[in-house]
Amino acid sequence: MFMSTQVLISGGGIGGLLLGYKLAKKGVHVSVVEQMAKASPVYKGELLQPKSLAIFKELGLISKINKEGHKINEIEMIEMDDTDHHIYTQGALSYEELDSIDYALMVPHERLKQLILSEAMDFQHFHYLAPAKLQSYENGRAVVKKGEELIDVDADFYIGAEGRRSPTRDELGVSIKPKKYNHQYLTVTIPRKDSLTEGKIIATHSRFLGLFPLPNGLVRTVYLIKDGEYPQVKKKGLDFIQSEFKELAPELGEYVSELNDWKKIQLMTPISYQASIYGKGRFAIIGDAAHAIHPIAGQGMNLAIQDADVLGELLSSMISTNDESLSLSKYEQVRRRRNEFMIRLSNQSALLYSINNRSFQQLRIKAINNLMNDPLLRYKQMLNISGLGLWKLSAADYLIQSGLVPSRRRNRVQNKQLSKYVFNPANDYPWKYK
Ligand SMILES: Cc1cc2nc3c(=O)[nH]c(=O)nc-3n(C[C@H](O)[C@H](O)[C@H](O)COP(=O)(O)OP(=O)(O)OC[C@H]3O[C@@H](n4cnc5c(N)ncnc54)[C@H](O)[C@@H]3O)c2cc1C
Structure with a gap:
């Protein structure tokens, strides 16, 4: 089978969907290919930072997204004694210091994807193929497998938004060198009390717990363990995890009993990297295909959104003006320095909390x-x-x-x-x- 489109986006995560939405809104014929048939059960980014909210505002999506989220005004940092839990200090970094958008928003990842997809579907230029997988590129065209069928896709531009494993990045001949860390995280969402409304980072000299309230009375928790310690922690049992949470965050109260099944608790291994090239000729990569960032500062999903915004604007300029002086390198010129800076910032925060x-x-x-x-x-x-x-x-x-x-x-x-x-x-x- 044969198909033609102006822009083919491989990967319908947050980055790919937002790019598809923005292009379709600007009248570009765009096709998004997503390999998964339904929502993923894996935890991913949920914290939308103000710049991402500003992008959603510009695209006319902010009021719908606000309704799906829980506003975070500040992130409190608490340092306590490891044994008697005496609080040494506490201070809050407040989004209210900012002049324009002065809050962040916790939104369940899959809900945000659904919302962008359903808004994009209203545009006649937007096409969504799922489940369908970009298999390879042959003779300058994409080969997409949908069921038993192979589709030969001809596009003016091919965008890889496939996350960490990216066939489009491979096609660009770009390698990555992932940086590893000396720690991992256990992450799980549990119910919270109504009084827990702001973000919190609670640390002792040897322990770390992050709490990020979600809508519907839930809170996302992130607990640090040493790299490779997972089997020992599992051996200690759920009672151990529950008592750690009770000691570090008494405000969770009886809800720590919800930490009752290892299947609910996800192991998260941080890595970071930057691809050496984001775009060449008719190919570009965005989001985790182009870079990964340590999760401590809640930035990964935001970088994908911000890449999609800049690339969407550039592609629509290139398509609508046929201006030969424009190339995909303009996207990289804007985004690389900002992503590099954010990766460094997150590495510094990770270091601060990983020396015991x-x-x-x-x-x-x-x-x-x-x-x-x-x-x-x-x-x-x-x-x-x-x-x-x-x-x-x-x-x-x-x-x-x-x-x-x-x-x-x-x-x-x-x-x-x-x-x-x-x-x-x-x-x-x-x-x-x-
Ligand atoms: C546990 C965890 C917690 C995180 N917490 C945060 C946080 O609090 N804040 C934050 O900002 N970020 C966070 N992140 C990072 C954030 O989730 C990612 O940076 C973000 O999802 C990247 O978006 P993306 O669209 O680039 O890639 P992805 O979300 O990985 O989406 C890629 C999509 O492409 C599809 N795909 C892959 N290959 C193909 C193919 N060949 N053909 C078709 N489809 C394909 C995949 O199925 C997937 O749907 C977290 C990540 C994890 C894993």
């Missing part, structure tokens, strides 16, 4: 206290996490955070200065503002 000793906890406590006392430092951290802008920390910032130099108590900065670091459409889509 008392002196390191003391350094962390100092860093939290110094951060809380310095409004400019807090703003920079929130701006960077939000994805709304990029403001590298200076040598002075690092000295302040480590306590070697006193914090600046004055108000953050003049508004004029701020705008230099906040992305605007000319930064996001520079080819449109030549």
Whole structure:
């Protein structure tokens, strides 16, 4: 069988679906191929950062997405004693520091995918083939297997949004070198009390538990273990896990009894990498096909959304204007530096929470206290996490955070200065503002 389309997207995860939606909305004929027939039971990203929310707002999807999510205004960091659970310090990083979109949103991953897909289906230029798998590229065309049938797909552009294992990345001849970490996470969603409404990171010198409230009275939990420790933890039993959760987060109350089946608890192994090329000729890769990031700062899904936004804008410009000076490298020019920065930021946070000793906890406590006392430092951290802008920390910032130099108590900065670091459409889509 033969099929032709302007853009073929291989992979109907968040990245592929959003790119398909944006292109179809702009009148491009787009086909998304997804290998799975139904929703995946695997936990994936759920925290939407402000930049992703701004993209959904621009695309007209924000009010529907807000209804599906739980708003997070702040993430509280708590440091406690490992034995008597005395709290050494606690401080919150607040999204309210930001000027435009001042919250993050927890949305169940599969629900978000369903919503984007159902909105995309309203466009006559949007085609969704599932279950169907991109098998290979032959003679510059894609070969897609749907049931027993092989479909020869001719497209102007081929986009790989297949996640970590990407045949489109292979076709580009791009290799990746995954970085591994000294830890893994156990993650599971359980019910929560109504009073648990904000994000929380609770740490002792040797333990870490993250709590991220979802809608419908649920909370996503993330518990750190050492790399390779999983068999021993399993041997200790669910009673051990329950008592760890009780000690670290008494606010979970009786709901820790929901940690009653290993099948519900997923082992998550962090890795990170950057592909050496994001696009060449008529091929490009987005999301986890192009890069992976340590999950601690909740950024992976957001990078996929932000890649899709920039590439969607570029592809629609290329298709509608036939401007020969445009190439897929423009997408990479915008996205690579931002993704690289976010990968580094997440690596720093991962390092902060993965060294298990008392002196390191003391350094962390100092860093939290110094951060809380310095409004400019807090703003920079929130701006960077939000994805709304990029403001590298200076040598002075690092000295302040480590306590070697006193914090600046004055108000953050003049508004004029701020705008230099906040992305605007000319930064996001520079080819449109030549
Ligand atoms: C446990 C876990 C927790 C996470 N937590 C967070 C978080 O809190 N916040 C956050 O932002 N990120 C988080 N992430 C990362 C985030 O989920 C990913 O970065 C994001 O899903 C990447 O989106 P994607 O569209 O690039 O790829 P994926 O979500 O991997 O989607 C790829 C899709 O392509 C399909 N596919 C693959 N090969 C083919 C093929 N040959 N033909 C057709 N279809 C194909 C797959 O079936 C899949 O549906 C987490 C990830 C995991 C695993």
